Amino acid sequence: MQKMYSKTSHPEQVNNMAPKDETIRFLLDYSKALSVKRYNNLKFEALLN
Amino acid sequence: MKQDTHTDAVLVSAYINGDESALSHLITRHKQRIYSFIYSKVYNRDVTEDIFQDTFIKVIRSLKRGKYNEEGKFLPWVMRIAHNLVIDHFRKNNRMPKFENKDDFNIFSVLSDGSLNAEKQLIKGQVENDVRRLIEELPEDQKEVLVMRIYKEMSFKEISKQTDVSINTALGRMRYALINLRKVIDKHNIVLTN
Numbered sequence: 001m002q003k004m005y006s007k008t009s010h011p012e013q014v015n016n017m018a019p020k021d022e023t024i025r026f027l028l029d030y031s032k033a034l035s036v037k038r039y040n041n042l043k044f045e046a047l048l049n
Numbered sequence: 050m051k052q053d054t055h056t057d058a059v060l061v062s063a064y065i066n067g068d069e070s071a072l073s074h075l076i077t078r079h080k081q082r083i084y085s086f087i088y089s090k091v092y093n094r095d096v097t098e099d100i101f102q103d104t105f106i107k108v109i110r111s112l113k114r115g116k117y118n119e120e121g122k123f124l125p126w127v128m129r130i131a132h133n134l135v136i137d138h139f140r141k142n143n144r145m146p147k148f149e150n151k152d153d154f155n156i157f158s159v160l161s162d163g164s165l166n167a168e169k170q171l172i173k174g175q176v177e178n179d180v181r182r183l184i185e186e187l188p189e190d191q192k193e194v195l196v197m198r199i200y201k202e203m204s205f206k207e208i209s210k211q212t213d214v215s216i217n218t219a220l221g222r223m224r225y226a227l228i229n230l231r232k233v234i235d236k237h238n239i240v241l242t243n
Contacts, residue, residue: 036115043114
């Protein structure tokens with residue numbers, strides 16, 4: 001009984017999952033493009049393509 | 050420089066100081082754990098991908114704005130951001146994890162939309178009108194009991210009091226009202242279905 005109730009309905013292996021390469025690439029590109037400028041205690045974000 | 054052997058703290062510091070490759074190492078190191086954590090909550094690949102992306106956008110912005118205090122807790126910090134975004138996702142959708150349709154099973158074949166569409170509403174109105182007209186044709190005593198029972202939702206006890214007859218008589222009138230209605234419907238082949 002215990003086994004029945006604890007059986008997951010999602011057959012995919014939850015522990016061995018990773019994001020798509022394009023997601024990683026987007027994040028690395030976003031990081032490169034983002035620059036934070038400081039001016040008199042103020043911070044401005046700029047996305048430079 | 051072999052960055053795979055560096056601690057998170059060293060990589061975070063390098064990234065803050067402008068070493069973009071440090072971020073790549075941090076993501077590579079933790080992506081599986083963070084992604085799996087998000088998926089274990091939302092059970093949807095696309096949503097997981099979105100939340101994973103939003104998590105690291107927040108991480109990148111916080112690090113670049115100098116908002117992160119290094120206390121050797123990079124992964125727990127990222128997990129907390131992911132956790133908060135998962136909560137935001139459910140709040141936005143105002144529900145718990147949604148059911149995922151598989152190829153062999155579609156939840157909508159079991160569940161149906163309870164509300165009627167415009168056409169069905171129209172038909173329902175017509176059917177109700179037909180029923181009212183049929184009721185008008187019933188003998189007065191039967192009509193009275195049926196209207197009280199069905200439209201006014203009164204109990205037979207209340208009906209018997211109001212019409213000044215016994216409960217059995219009220220029940221009998223209701224029974225004959227239904228029999229007579231069925232007879233008329235059968236006789237004239239009236240269709241009363243939606």
